[in-house]
Amino acid sequence: MSDVGASNLTERCRLAGLRITGPRKAILKVLEDSSDHPDVEELHRRVKRVHPGINIATVYRTLNVLSEHDLIERHSFDDGRTRYETIPEEHHDHFIDIDTGEVVEFVSEEIEAMQEEIARRHGFEIVSHRLDIFVRRRDP
Amino acid sequence: MSDVGASNLTERCRLAGLRITGPRKAILKVLEDSSDHPDVEELHRRVKRVHPGINIATVYRTLNVLSEHDLIERHSFDDGRTRYETIPEEHHDHFIDIDTGEVVEFVSEEIEAMQEEIARRHGFEIVSHRLDIFVRRRDP
DNA sequence: CTCTAGTTGCGAATGATTTGCAACTGGCAT
DNA sequence: ATGCCAGTTGCAAATCATTCGCAACTAGAG
Numbered sequence: 001m002s003d004v005g006a007s008n009l010t011e012r013c014r015l016a017g018l019r020i021t022g023p024r025k026a027i028l029k030v031l032e033d034s035s036d037h038p039d040v041e042e043l044h045r046r047v048k049r050v051h052p053g054i055n056i057a058t059v060y061r062t063l064n065v066l067s068e069h070d071l072i073e074r075h076s077f078d079d080g081r082t083r084y085e086t087i088p089e090e091h092h093d094h095f096i097d098i099d100t101g102e103v104v105e106f107v108s109e110e111i112e113a114m115q116e117e118i119a120r121r122h123g124f125e126i127v128s129h130r131l132d133i134f135v136r137r138r139d140p
Numbered sequence: 141m142s143d144v145g146a147s148n149l150t151e152r153c154r155l156a157g158l159r160i161t162g163p164r165k166a167i168l169k170v171l172e173d174s175s176d177h178p179d180v181e182e183l184h185r186r187v188k189r190v191h192p193g194i195n196i197a198t199v200y201r202t203l204n205v206l207s208e209h210d211l212i213e214r215h216s217f218d219d220g221r222t223r224y225e226t227i228p229e230e231h232h233d234h235f236i237d238i239d240t241g242e243v244v245e246f247v248s249e250e251i252e253a254m255q256e257e258i259a260r261r262h263g264f265e266i267v268s269h270r271l272d273i274f275v276r277r278r279d280p
Numbered sequence: 281c282t283c284t285a286g287t288t289g290c291g292a293a294t295g296a297t298t299t300g301c302a303a304c305t306g307g308c309a310t
Numbered sequence: 311a312t313g314c315c316a317g318t319t320g321c322a323a324a325t326c327a328t329t330c331g332c333a334a335c336t337a338g339a340g
Contacts, residue, residue, distance in 0.1 A: 019306050019317055040296080055320045060297060062318095076216050081296070095259065098267055106262065111254050115273055118248055119235065124275035127238055131271045133255055135264035159286055159337050180327080195289045200328060202287095220297085221327065281340105288335070298325065305318075310311100 008032075009071065009086060016069045026051035027062050031072060031086050037094075037103050039081040077103075077132060093131035148172075149211060149226060156209045166191035167202050171212060171226050177234075177243050179221040217243075217272060233271035 009028050014020060020028075030046045038046070040063065044056045063084055066072045075083045077096055088105075091112075095104040111131065119126045150168050154160060160168075170186045178186070180203065184196045203224055206212045215223045217236055228245070231252075235244040251271065259266045 021306065021318060023319070053320080057298080057321080058319055061299095064298090074218070076218065078214075078216065095262060095264055097264075104262065106258060108254060108258055111251055111258075114248060114251050114254070115271075118246060118251075119273060119275055120278075122235060122244065122246065122275075123278050124235055124237075124273075125278050127274045127276055129271065129273040131255075131269065133259060133264075133269040134267045135259055135262075136267055138260075138263050138265050161287060161337065163288070193289080197290080197329075198288055204329095283340090284336100284338100286335105286337080288333105290332095290334105292329105292331085294327100294329070296325105296327085298323105300323085301321095303319085303321105305315100307317105308314095310313080 012071055013066070013069075016071065018065065018069070023047075023051055023054050023058050024062055026054065027059060031066075031084070034085070037075060037083040037085050039083045041081070043084065075130070093133070095133050095135050097136060098134050099136050152211055153206070153209075156211065158205065158209070163187075163191055163194050163198050164202055166194065167199060171206075171224070174225070177215060177223040177225050179223045181221070183224065215270070233273070235273050235275050237276060238274050239276050 009032055010020060010025070013024070013028065018024070026047045027043070029050060030043060034043075034046070040056065040059055043063070044054070044059045047054050047059060063072065063074070067074045067084070070087065072084050072086050073088075075085070075094075077083065077094075090107060092105040092107045093111075095106060096102075097104070115129060116126060149172055150160060150165070153164070153168065158164070166187045167183070169190060170183060174183075174186070180196065180199055183203070184194070184199045187194050187199060203212065203214070207214045207224070211227065212224050213227050215225070215234075217223065217234075230247060232245040232247045233251075235246060236242075237244070255269060256266060
């Protein structure tokens, strides 16, 4: 019962009609085990540890399929490459430390609520959003 | 006094120590005249109308120089290409209509304030941020 | 007017991501 | 179990956005 989450993403893939192949199992496992926001190259590196033969094109293709099915989330901060994370239980936003590149997640009900409010005023319905705050550590 | 803004960006370039060349004049003019958020290819297209011979590499280089000097702002929504806009008088965030691709700007003091608050709680100092809200028009 | 560091055009190089294609393989239907 | 076949994979080549090397220019300081 410790890795309930493990079957979760795989199960959702199955429900989405995706075939659970060897390479995919490996990719899904790595995604589930990653609590950070790795880019494709890093994911490929991690996946190779459990499924050595895998080609990076497969990683790209799988990530695309997964994100098209809303099973993972794609981010583009500002470093040129795309980064991924599993869809979090509850939505969150990001602090990006511009000195270290570290990513910290946070949630704010108030901000979310205010977004809804503003969107409504503009006649929009929110589909999704992203809030990335670029920060640096306060001088101690 | 109608196009005060026109000499503005050019002037700021001069102050930043940049040489105002023919190609640059053209690029600056296009940037000033653009109220949308064009990508490099689109900017190149527009610049060619006023300075036909210009190479896209020049556009790239100039945009990089400008944004390094904080004279324009670079955005990466989710379509893979980078888009630019002149630095707005006051900061704003974006609604992106996922059906049409249209970008609408908005400001919210409250959200800004709330971000400061949250960052402080996390021991961060905000350098900048971006809030992109992906929306669709409310059914009438 | 001269000189030179900053700029430009061009084409080739890069880096990230996609695609064509032939060989495989899950997993539903026998 | 067994066979079938659309979905998937590996590989290499292709594509896309962006950068770079370099020789030829040119603002604009002196």
